[in-house]
Amino acid sequence: MIIRDFKPSDLEFCVELFMDVFNSEPWNDQWTDDRAKQYLMDFVSTPGFIGVVAANDSGIHGFIFGVSKCWWKGNEFFIHELCVRSDFHRAGTGTNMLQYLEQTLTTEGIEDIALLTNRDIPAEKFYVKNGFKEVNRIVFLAKNLNG
Secondary structure, X not given: OEEEEOOHHHHHHHHHHHHHHXXXXXXXXXXOXXXXXXXXXXHHOOOOXXXXXXXEOOEEEEEEEEEEEEEOOEEEEEEEEEEEXXXXXXXXXXXXXXXXXXXXXXXXXXXXXXXXXXXXXXXXHHHHHOOOOOOOOXXXXXXXXXX
């Protein structure tokens, strides 16, 4: 497995992987190819985008998409998506991608990484295992405009 920077030619493979992962348990989303492609393209085209992929001869098995953004104490990186093929879970793919990302960010002078994830799913335990901590002062709020 090779961990490397995202290339634009990786996008279609990332879209397929994204739909395979997030249209399955525990998320059960209903992504279509067009919506998933637009969703990921929005990140790729954002200023400060950084992407990392895990690949081998048979394709891309994981990726991280996020953005470096200005913050009061310096730039921070926000992970928008981290996706690993389900049969590569617990094989070190996600951890290796995070380590590669951390090295890249450190080289660029970025000291902080932030993200949002659902509570009580395997992703939460994965991030905690990799050194992330809950920020108690943050409250995530949402509002549905259709009702």
